[in-house]
Amino acid sequence: MIPRRLLQAGVLSILAAFRAAPLSASWTPAASGVSTDLNSVFFIDSDRGWIAGDSGVVLRTTDGGATWTRMTTGTSTHLNSVHFVNSSTGLAVGNDGLVLKSTDSGSSWTGQNSGVTDNLTGVVWADASTAYICGQLGRIKRTTDGGASWANQNSGVVETLNAIYFVGTSTGWAVGNAGTALRADDGASWNAADPGTSNDLHDVFFVSASTGWIAGESGVVSKSTGSGSSYQSLYSTSTTFNAVHFVSTAVGYFAGNSGAILKSTDSGTSFTVERSLTSNHLNGIFFPSAALGIAVGDSGTIVREGTASSSPEAEVPPQGSLKAVNNLFNPAKGESVQIRYAIVNSGKVTVRVYTPQGRLVKTLIDEQRTAGSYSDLSWNGSNGIGETVASGIYLVHIEGPRFSQTRKIAVVR
Known part of the structure; x- marks a missing residue:
């Protein structure tokens, strides 16, 4: 001994x-109150945010992620993505073609007719009435009436699309399995792009019509400065990354398997490894401000960096x-x-x-x-x-x- x-x-x-x-960041665990996998996180401001997960889980916070409350969704179907256009109105999508809409800040949800039964993986609002969803079989659909009806768009691919993102009403990107990367300049016509890899791509995020990043399988951490027509690898690793979010053109984060979080303060030229205090896979990450970030993952994992403040310039x-x-x-x-x-x-x-x-x-x-x-x-x-x-x-x-x-x-x- x-x-x-x-x-x-x-x-x-x-x-x-x-x-x-x-360490360069102080990530700390936050209680989710659930043990199911959490797949997506979105904030409308530094106080109000939502998480979507398996078994129909939607969580809401009104204090910057310090505490979370489970909302009633009326479903046990896995939810894969959530996005709000304002503090009241949001959409969540999931398996079996499920689309849910809330108009009361997530307190209640009603089903929308997506017209499909395959799994939906991503959702994003482009404006107050226009939103896009993506999923299996290269599925992309658009609503122009707030989710009441959805029209098919021709993606030109059959691979599962895992994420979709828009800057403005017409400029968008989608990424998916087998190195699938797409871009649209008119909100309707999708064209293939070159991600520089055949690995599965899990997430995409752009800060402007020209500059964005993708995250994916086996170390995909890449950037485009050409409106998503092609991407350049930024970081050498075998870790799978599932989510990416940039606070500005310079500052951004990638989150992935085994609790991995990377941070860049120079637009991806270099990265520091953050200590997330979890070994669970992280599936989503969001920074409503430079001072506050939330990452979510398997087995109900929520980790949080920083504190919320509705007045960032004030001394708290x-x-x-x-x-x-x-x-x-x-x-x-x-x-x-x-x-x-x-x-x-x-x-x-x-x-x-x-x-x-x-x-x-x-x-x-x-x-x-x-x-x-x-x-x-x-x-x-x-x-x-x-x-x-x-x-x-x-x-x-x-x-x-x-x-x-x-x-x-x-x-x-």
């Missing part, structure tokens, strides 16, 4: 390394605090970590323990609390079924009203 003093020294060295080499005072006392402890000796926290606003508070990979170890509290300071919480090193966890680094994470924070602790046995 390793002497405790040596193990303690090792753990302390890990903690020191964390402190000495801070801290809305709470979290402190771990005796954060290096040995459960075998009856020791525990004391968790002290404070919240400025009354509301729901959750405190959970995670592994560094983002796996939930235990929920310590999940209830309403009034504003104030609390010191009645502790963790004795056990997981959700009462087993003592292994030695190593763990994360205590709090989500409160307009407040979230994470602290590292170490278990030594």
Whole structure:
């Protein structure tokens, strides 16, 4: 057995390394309340957003992704994509030709007649009445009456199309399996483009009619500056990327398998690897502002970077605090970590323990609390079924009203 003093020294060295080499982003887990795969995320502003997932799941947030509430969709069919044109009106699409529409910010959804039964994978609004959907068999359809009726468009391909995106009412792109890349300049006529790969393509995003990016299987991280007629590979990796979103021409993110997140601040010339705190596949990513991002993935995974603010230029005072006392402890000796926290606003508070990979170890509290300071919480090193966890680094994470924070602790046995 390793002497405790040596193990303690090792753990302390890990903690020191964390402190000495801070990561470029602070992604933290957020509770989804579901265990199904989450496939798509979209925000209309820094506060209001929606997530679509398997088994008919739609989640909504009104506080920048700090908390999420499940909406009633009336279906158990897998939903693959969600998009809102304003704070009230949105569309979600899924398997078996399912199209749902909401006109009350996602509180309720009604089915629309898509005219197909094959799986639909992507949806995007072009303006208040015009939207596009894509899916299996090279399917592209357009509505000009807000989703009441859908007309077929000739994509010229039979491969599954996985994503569709528009800038304005007429300029659009779609990508799919076997290196399928399409572009339309008039919102109706689709032409083949050269993505520079035959790998499956999973997502497309453009910041203007000329500049955009695609993400895909086995390391596809590529950019176009020619309106999507051709793409240039940006990054060498074997990781599959499922989603891409750019906040501006310069700053953007790719999310993919095994919790991978890449960030670029120079339009894709170079990338840094972000630490997402999850090993689950990430299927969607969205940044409503440069200060706030949400990524979603398998098994109900939500990870969040930054904080929401309806006034980004204003100084926002801290809305709470979290402190771990005796954060290096040995459960075998009856020791525990004391968790002290404070919240400025009354509301729901959750405190959970995670592994560094983002796996939930235990929920310590999940209830309403009034504003104030609390010191009645502790963790004795056990997981959700009462087993003592292994030695190593763990994360205590709090989500409160307009407040979230994470602290590292170490278990030594």
